Structures are given as structure tokens and as C-alpha cells.
Amino acid sequence: MSAPLLVLDDIRKVYTRGRVIRRPTFTLEANLSLEEPGIVGVVGPNGAGKTTLFEMMTGSNAPTSGRVLVAGTDIHGVKYRERDRLAIHYHQSYQVRRFRKRIPSAFLAPSPTRTPLVHLFDEPQFNLQDGYIGFMLDFFRKLRDEGRLVILCMHPTASWHLDILAEIAGQFLFVAGGGVTRMADFRSLVAEQRFRLYLGPEMTRAADAIAMAARSSTR
Template sequence: MLEVDQLVMSYGGFRAVDNCSLSVTEGSITGLIGPNGAGKTTLFNLVAGAFPPSSGRIRYLGEDITGLSTDRRFHLGLVRTFQIPHEFHRLTVMENLMMVPPHQAGETLLANWLTFGKVRRNEEEVRQRAEETLAFLELEHVAEERAGNLSGGQKKLLELGRTMMTDARLVLLDEPAAGVNRTLLRKLEEKIAILNKERGYTFILIEHDMEMIEKLCHPVICMAEGRVLIEGDFATVRADERVLEAYLGETVGAA
């Protein structure tokens, strides 16, 4: 589904991503781990199109997307979330969801005057989809709350909900467990698993919470110094001496 081939991202003489190659199989939840500074988020930025790589290629669904803009990748179903949620904090939770779907009938002033009925029907369809998304995420009780007032865990669920309001096929999740209490973290894990198994979403998951990685991810890829060290199941990756050395004493699950 996704192929990253010899990707490089240089800042002056420093290579944040250094000849990185990996692939993601459709229908998988791929875990991406590694110590801070390993290049994981930079890799996400390259795949999502935040900036172009210094060299290398990115292929998605068989198409070379290396030169495509972020919005073009979004319309192809490649969507990312952020470690720090990017909600519109003054809008309600419902409004945050309803504004996501592209090409809505009411996006132009003229359409609101000339095709009011079409705009109204489209808005009702989007609202119904948003209501269904909130029900799935168990956030109906905060539908009219301003998004900026949500807890960290609720914001992460809202970010996941915003990907559901698109035609996402591949979702890049950047540290979804960060700032989330254990109760909401278990709920977040449950929703990701359902979206993967029952609704066909493919995920790449950057995460330092090894319990979450162990529960959800296969395969697991460990990066260090901008490169892939090893790929395999969680137990194999966790036990690899190169992985333990890369973390330099940081906690890696039971290791």
C-alpha cells in the first residue's frame, strides 16, 4: 500500500531521515518505534507531504506521490494526526467533524443562494455522519462542547473521528497515547482495532507506549538515526540488541 524507498531528509549536514526504506501492507497496523530523534515524525511529515524529501521516492497505492501536495494526498485517502491535537478550539466538537468532508455543496456563497435545497440535504447528510462518528467514539455527550475544552484523551478521539469523516484509507497516527489517561487510552485502542478489523483502515502508529504497540501492531519497525534498524513482530524487535542499544537505557516494554 505504501512504499518508502531510500528516503533522505537533510537539514544542512544533518540527515534526520537517512536512506530510509520500508513498506506498509494494506489492512495492517504498523508500529513505528525508536528513541527521540530517530526520525519518526520527520518520516511522517515526508509521507504526508508537509515538505519534499531531499531524495528518495514515496509510492502509495502504486502511484508515485513524492511530488504531490498535502491536499492531493488527503484526497487520495492518506491522512495524518498529530502528537499535539490540531482541533479548532473555538468550534464545537460537532462543528469540528462537520467541516472535514471536502467538496461540500455549501462551500461557495453562490451555491447557498441558487441551490439551497441541495446544500441543506448535503449538510444533513454530513451531520448524520458526524453523529454516527460521535456515537462510535462515545463522545455524543460533548457534541456541543467547544473542542478546546476537551481533555487530552477526548481530543485524541476527536482527531481519530476527523479521519473517519474523510475517505481515509491510510492513517498516520503520531503518538496517540501522549497525554491520554489510561481509561481513555484503552478506549482509543479499542476504536483503532475496530476501524482496522471491521472498516478496513490501515494505520501506521508512532508510539512510545510499548503496551499499546504490543496490543495493536504487527509488524513493528524500529528506527534510529533516521534509518530502519529492524522490522518484525513485537517480541522479536523488543529482544534485538540493536534496539536496546538505540534506546540507551530508555524503557522498551519489559526490556
């Protein structure tokens, strides 16, 4: 039996400040397993830790405790320049290749893969010109169909952002309150009260309408 594509094994990231007495200023915790290829939506308020989560997943920000396993390999034990052969992080339109080096790369292991298994898109820029959104969604589906795990982080500020999430993502991760909550589908996400508060009244009405339309189409 093959290992899950991505495991966050009791990861915990604590930021502190203070020269003499270090006091925690922010903590993020996650414990979950994404076993198979698919497309996962990530949402949550600004400052909730979504980018920190992505950085830990791709090996550029080490967790305070816990492990990130990509297909069974601890990505933080892999040579820095080869970590994007396991998981690759795109922020908007560029690849993130920034690593906090604690251990000389010579003491780390090579990547067991040559091409990334996990693709993380951090608030990608969706151009509204004709056909562009469809092209991007087809690209995400192509990666999934090739056996990859696609993780798409969006900050919904318009109803069409919600349309994209509802159409493309098979499940969701809601990042808020220092934790990561897994949601089975878009309807479950919309039913989450913290998500509704995050969206606000106008966007919540749009989300309800999209969820209702999706429910009607599956009957």
C-alpha cells in the first residue's frame, strides 16, 4: 500500500518575540492526511496562517514540532534545492524558493522523486479574459488526473471566486483560530459558522446560492 500523498503529522508552528523572555505571538496546529490525488481548496481570514501552512508543506518554514510527509518522505529532511521535486509552492504568479537553512544541505537526503507530487497555488491571479479561467481549471484537473495533489488557496472577494472553489475543489481546509479544519465539500464549508462570519453577509448570500444550485444539480 502506497503512502498518503501528504501527511501533516501533528505539526505545530509557534512564533514568539522578546529578547529575554520569549512570548508566543501566534500558533498554528494541524493534523491531517490527504491520501489520494485531488484538488483541495484552502480558505480563511487574513493572518490566520494559510501562507505559513503552505511554507511548512513545501519545506521552506520548519514546524516547531511535528512532521510534513510527502508520499512518506519528511520534506524537511530533503536537500533544500530538491524540495520542490516533492512539493512546489506558487504565490500568485511566481514560484517560492526561499528556505531557512538550519542544517547544511550535504547532511540532508536527496528527493526520491524528480517531479513534484504536491502543487500548492497561493492566491493565483485569475485573469478574467475569455477562456483564461477555464484554462487554469483544466490545468488543475490535468495535474490531478496525472496523480498529483493540487492545493488551491483563495481569498474570496467576489462571487465568481466562490464559483471557482465550488466547481474545482473536492474538499476544503478552513484555516482559522490557530487550527486547520477539514471540510468534506463546498456545502459543508458554507455551513461552517466561522466561514460565514469571515465572508460577511453579501458573500454569504452568494455562497448559499451556489451551494443550493450545486445541491439541486445533484438530485
